[in-house]
Amino acid sequence: MSWVLANxxxxxxxxxxxxxxxxxxxxxxxxxxxxxxxxxxxxGWLRGGLTAGAGLLYAVPSLPLFxxxxxxxxxxxxxxxxxxxxxxxxxxxxxxxSASEALRAVSRDTLQxxxxxxxxPLARFLRVELPLAGPALVAGxxxxxVSTVSLVTVGGVLGVPSLGMLFIxxxxxxxxxxxxxxxxxxxxxAIALDLLIMLGGRLxxxxxxxxxxxxx
Amino acid sequence: xxxxxxxGKTYPGGTTAVEDFSLTIDSxxxxxLVGTSGSGKTTLMRMVNRMVDPTSGxxxxxxxxxxxxxxxxxxxxxxxxxxxxxxxxxxxxxENVATVPLLEGVSRRRSRSRAxxxxxxxxxxxxxGDRYPSQLSGGQQQRVGVAxxxxxxxxxxxxxxxxxxxxxxxxxxxxxELLRLQSELGKTILFVTHDIDEAFLIxxxxxxxxxxxxxxxxxxxxxxxxxxxxxxVESFVGSGVGKRALHVDEVSGQQVVLDAGDRPVGVLREGSxx
Ligand SMILES: Nc1ncnc2c1ncn2[C@@H]1O[C@H](COP(=O)(O)OP(=O)(O)OP(=O)(O)O)[C@@H](O)[C@H]1O
Ligand SMILES: [Mg+2]
Numbered sequence: 001m002s003w004v005l006a007n008x009x010x011x012x013x014x015x016x017x018x019x020x021x022x023x024x025x026x027x028x029x030x031x032x033x034x035x036x037x038x039x040x041x042x043x044g045w046l047r048g049g050l051t052a053g054a055g056l057l058y059a060v061p062s063l064p065l066f067x068x069x070x071x072x073x074x075x076x077x078x079x080x081x082x083x084x085x086x087x088x089x090x091x092x093x094x095x096x097x098s099a100s101e102a103l104r105a106v107s108r109d110t111l112q113x114x115x116x117x118x119x120x121p122l123a124r125f126l127r128v129e130l131p132l133a134g135p136a137l138v139a140g141x142x143x144x145x146v147s148t149v150s151l152v153t154v155g156g157v158l159g160v161p162s163l164g165m166l167f168i169x170x171x172x173x174x175x176x177x178x179x180x181x182x183x184x185x186x187x188x189x190a191i192a193l194d195l196l197i198m199l200g201g202r203l204x205x206x207x208x209x210x211x212x213x214x215x216x
Numbered sequence: 217x218x219x220x221x222x223x224g225k226t227y228p229g230g231t232t233a234v235e236d237f238s239l240t241i242d243s244x245x246x247x248x249l250v251g252t253s254g255s256g257k258t259t260l261m262r263m264v265n266r267m268v269d270p271t272s273g274x275x276x277x278x279x280x281x282x283x284x285x286x287x288x289x290x291x292x293x294x295x296x297x298x299x300x301x302x303x304x305x306x307x308x309x310x311e312n313v314a315t316v317p318l319l320e321g322v323s324r325r326r327s328r329s330r331a332x333x334x335x336x337x338x339x340x341x342x343x344x345g346d347r348y349p350s351q352l353s354g355g356q357q358q359r360v361g362v363a364x365x366x367x368x369x370x371x372x373x374x375x376x377x378x379x380x381x382x383x384x385x386x387x388x389x390x391x392x393e394l395l396r397l398q399s400e401l402g403k404t405i406l407f408v409t410h411d412i413d414e415a416f417l418i419x420x421x422x423x424x425x426x427x428x429x430x431x432x433x434x435x436x437x438x439x440x441x442x443x444x445x446x447x448x449v450e451s452f453v454g455s456g457v458g459k460r461a462l463h464v465d466e467v468s469g470q471q472v473v474l475d476a477g478d479r480p481v482g483v484l485r486e487g488s489x490x
Contacts, residue, residue, distance in 0.1 A: 113302025116267060117315045117364070118292030131306045207306045210348045 003177035011166075015185055018162040021152045022193070024084045026145050029091025034137075036092070037099035038125070050096055057093040062086070062154045083155045090151060091144045098140030102133040135208045138201035142194050149190040153182075163189070217243050218264060218372065218404065223273035225259050225429075233259040234429030236273070241421075243278075243371070246398060246405035250415040250452075251425030251432075257408040260429055261374050264406065265294045277372070292316050295365030295373040295403070299380045301357040303349040309335070309360050310345030316368040334363040339393055355386035362394070366401075375407045379414070391417055412453050416441075424449055 004011065040047040069075075069082045106129050114128045130137075156164020166182030169175070202209065218241040225234045234256040241247045249257045262268035263275045266287040275282045282290060303312045311318070313334050314327035322330075332342040338359040349357055358378060365373055379387045391414060398405060407418050415422045416437035423434040426448065433445040441460065444450040454460050461476050464484055471484035 109298070109300050109302055110304060112267070113296075113298055114304065116265060116291055116296035116298070116302070118288050118319055120288045123319075128304060128306075132304075134306075205306070207348050207350075210351055 001177060003175055004181050007178075011181060011185065014161060014163050014166055014182075015189065018149070018152055018164075018186070018189060021080055021083050021087070021155065021160070021162055022145075022149050022189070025087035025091050026141070026148050026193075028084075028088045029095045029144050029148075030137075030141050032088070033092055033095035033099045033140075034103075034130070036096050037103055040096070040100055041103055047100060051100065054093040054097050057089060062090070062151055063157065065089075066154060066158055078159050080155075080160060083152065083160055087148050087151055091148055094144050094147060095140055098143070099133070099137060102136030102140060103129060105136060106132045131205065134205045135201065138197060138205070142197050145193045145197055146190045149186060149193060153186055217241065217276075217278055218406065219276040219279075220260065220263070221274045221276060223260070223263060223270040223275060225256070225263070225268060226271050232428060234270075237429045237431070238273075239423060239431070239434070241404060241406060243404050244402045245420055246403075246407060246418060247421045247423060248407045248409060248415040248419030249423050249425060250409055250412055250419075252410060252427065255425040255427045256429035257410075257425060258376055261376055261406055261408050264372070264374055265291045265296060267291075292319060292368060293370055293372075295368070295370040297358075297361045297365045297373070297375045297378040299377040301349070301354075301361040301381075303357055303360055303364070305349055307348075308345065309347050309349060309352065312349065312360060313345075313363045313367055315364055320368070330367065331363070334366055335360070337366070338363045338397070353386075354382045355390060358382060358390055359393070362390075362397070366397075371404055373403045373405045375405065377409055378407075380409070380411075387414075394418065416453075424452055 036050070040050045065086050066082060067077065069086050070077045070079065073082060073085060075081045110132065111124065111129060114124050119128060152162050153164030153167065156162050156166070156168050159165070163182050163186045166178050166185075170178030170180075170182060220237050220239045223234060223237050224232070226232045233254075237256075237260060239247075249260060251257055259268055263270050264277070264282065266282055266285070269283065277285075303309075304315070307315075310328055310331040313331035314322075317327040317330060318324070328345075332345050335342045335345055340356060340359050340363070344352065344356065344360075349360065352360065358381075361378065365375075379390045382390065395418070405418075407415075409415050409418075420436065421434060422437055422440060424432045424440070426432045432452070433440055433449045440449065440453060444453060462473050462481065464471050465474055466472070472480050473482045473484055475481050
């Protein structure tokens, strides 16, 4: 405990760095997954391939990926760009299948009805299909957020500053409090982001809470 | 006026839904297409607002081929009601009714007051406007669907089994309401159903379809009942020995009309109409 109190600025710095490496891949994975999923759904063969490919991608061990990526990208091994690119790839591996399912689950009758009222294709996608897929998209995003926060710690092994570094450092120097602080803060960050996304989803999709309440 | 001119539709999979169909629907008339499932009713109806493009022939609205009209614009000018109401679950009832005005750029305020007035017009309390569709009963949702179709004051209403998913009592109410609305508004209505009783109630003209969109018979309900074209029509409308076979019996000097089960359904009056 005394270690924690003595190192509050360090903890804050690591937490911020961790957040900084988590947010971009979460946002990128979400934003990129939607058009990819939409395209995949329009072409049956692409959907099968992408879903299988996503599964394989997720099976690639993270540490080797963090080491190989800098070689491909031409960045330094400690650059946060690697982390962001690698975690975006993992995020996509989770989010593309989830977005594809979310979009497929939107009722065809509702979409046809929107067409019949005179929605142009793009407007129908943005203002009908996407919001209706919203609850399932938010569910997928929550999984991506938690997974990303946890994967950022792997960068710590390579010396990219994040909460992960606290475990490594604490382990090497046998400071239990530092290890615990790293674990607790990582979990707390994951839970906080998850809650934030859930609340954001509720605010953005107020209708999804009344669904199924039936007649009053 | 809507004119189907030798239209046909073969879907990409190879199904021929409609072979060769011609029909003229006069302005302000209500015409009902009735036929068994898969006879091409929905396909024909969707040719009018270009949700389906015919693979042969043309559809004309007021002598203009719809193939040359921008589909999005065309659809906004035609009311469309479908079976499952098709309301947008993420929009309130009022927003749903105001869909087309909002798409057309009418201000939110004006769209909303028009929507609330339309709700009253179809027999709903305007306070339902702030609910979501899932908070309404099936019958109320169908009324909202009708209100939405009327929002841009279209000349043409397309109704695809609009009352198919509600119970018989609510359906009867909705049918009555539609007849009342039509007597006020005088739209050109193309209505699809597989319920012959509904067809005879709603349609000034009824078109009975065989599979492949082939017309078995067309005429007023009375003409079809009086003179079914063939066995197919006869079995479809249930005339002959069926439930529509009425007979007359004299009871205390009155001509009483009885149905096939000898239940009295009315009294006969000489030459009385209305
Ligand atoms: N998009 C489509 N692609 C391929 N075939 C289709 C498509 N839509 C309809 N069909 C086929 O065309 C035929 C006519 O369908 P349609 O929906 O017009 O019938 P319907 O009379 O409206 O039937 P129902 O009473 O069941 O609604 C059916 O055999 C149907 O399977
Ligand atoms: Mg149909």
